[in-house]
Amino acid sequence: MLSLLDFTLPELQQFLEAHSIKKFRAKQIFHYVYKQNITVWEDMVQLPKQDRQKLQNLLEIYIPPIVSRLDSANGETVKLLVQLADGQTVETVLMRHNYGNSICLSSQVGCAVNCLFCASAKNGFVRNLTMGEMQAQLLAFRRYVTTDLHSVVLMGTGEPLLNYDNVLRFLRTIHEAYSFYLGYRNMTISTAGIVPQIYKLAQEGIPVNLAVSLHASNHELRRKIMPIADTYAWEDIVRAAFHYFAVTGRKVTFEYILIRDLTCTPACAEELAARMAHKNVLINAIPINDNYDVGLRRPTLREMQAFVKILKKHHISVTLRREMGSEIQAACGQLRIQREAVDRK
Numbered sequence: 507m508l509s510l511l512d513f514t515l516p517e518l519q520q521f522l523e524a525h526s527i528k529k530f531r532a533k534q535i536f537h538y539v540y541k542q543n544i545t546v547w548e549d550m551v552q553l554p555k556q557d558r559q560k561l562q563n564l565l566e567i568y569i570p571p572i573v574s575r576l577d578s579a580n581g582e583t584v585k586l587l588v589q590l591a592d593g594q595t596v597e598t599v600l601m602r603h604n605y606g607n608s609i610c611l612s613s614q615v616g617c618a619v620n621c622l623f624c625a626s627a628k629n630g631f632v633r634n635l636t637m638g639e640m641q642a643q644l645l646a647f648r649r650y651v652t653t654d655l656h657s658v659v660l661m662g663t664g665e666p667l668l669n670y671d672n673v674l675r676f677l678r679t680i681h682e683a684y685s686f687y688l689g690y691r692n693m694t695i696s697t698a699g700i701v702p703q704i705y706k707l708a709q710e711g712i713p714v715n716l717a718v719s720l721h722a723s724n725h726e727l728r729r730k731i732m733p734i735a736d737t738y739a740w741e742d743i744v745r746a747a748f749h750y751f752a753v754t755g756r757k758v759t760f761e762y763i764l765i766r767d768l769t770c771t772p773a774c775a776e777e778l779a780a781r782m783a784h785k786n787v788l789i790n791a792i793p794i795n796d797n798y799d800v801g802l803r804r805p806t807l808r809e810m811q812a813f814v815k816i817l818k819k820h821h822i823s824v825t826l827r828r829e830m831g832s833e834i835q836a837a838c839g840q841l842r843i844q845r846e847a848v849d850r851k
């Protein structure tokens with residue numbers, strides 16, 4: 507059955523007319539779903555009974571149930587593993603900031619990019635998520651956790667720019683007044699650096715934030731932890747990111763993972779600072795959690811602070827990411843991997 511959440515307003519109006527239902531009902535339906543959290547056709551009492559019965563057999567409104575939920579001890583992070591209609595599961599995380607709640611969504615089931623440090627990639631790429639499945643993650647939070655939503659970050663499982671059309675459709679739709687009505691400035695796409703798609707995104711006329719997972723101070727180092735580096739060179743990714751900034755005016759964030767004796771060294775900090783000199787960038791430094799399976803270790807606090815200090819000395823804006831939810835394994839993909847291991851037993 508078709509999913510209501512995959513429809514835009516004009517598409518739903520057309521669909522209703524094709525099934526002899528007045529097109530103005532489309533706005534009423536979306537009002538129920540997106541503004542009132544009513545997702546059962548029978549409860550949409552403004553619609554005539556025969557329309558409700560007809561729609562019941564035509565469109566489903568699937569809010570994914572929770573498979574598991576982890577709350578951080580300080581209450582700042584809630585991580586859900588939710589089940590999609592075909593039985594696949596995806597992770598989605600709520601982070602409470604002082605400026606409001608941010609939801610980190612998945613855009614794919616699994617991921618083909620295969621970063622060495624990422625649990626999401628372990629079992630490979632499964633499939634893209636539809637626009638409706640991304641909206642459903644937001645609705646799941648609204649139903650189970652909170653109705654207060656400030657921003658959306660596509661930084662969960664998957665590479666959003668490899669699911670380009672669905673992701674763009676999703677962002678445009680949640681910007682609409684009938685849907686979540688979020689400003690583009692409250693949306694962030696995180697990418698491992700799919701260069702052609704960054705140039706394409708710059709032309710879309712939607713000024714969303716871009717976070718580029720750079721994770722290394724040069725190409726050779728990046729190749730050790732991100733196989734995608736064989737396709738797109740460090741220099742080309744950085745050039746594309748600055749192009750994005752020039753066209754959209756949105757500041758570019760470079761995500762940089764801190765790995766002991768690999769990316770978090772004084773030499774790396776000096777190199778990164780030199781290559782970013784006089785550029786309007788923000789480096790978001792993220793300490794890795796120890797991952798003994800692949801031999802990656804977390805730096806000491808002193809090492810991380812030394813790294814940050816060198817960048818600051820060279821006037822590079824840098825933040826050391828607050829480690830929201832590390833104790834609930836907020837690193838992407840870990841909950842899903844655990845669940846699959848349990849299911850296999």
Ligand code: SF4
Pocket residue numbers: 617618619620621624625626627662663664665698838
């Ligand atoms: S870090 Fe992101 S891009 Fe890399 S494998 Fe994980 S989900 Fe994919």
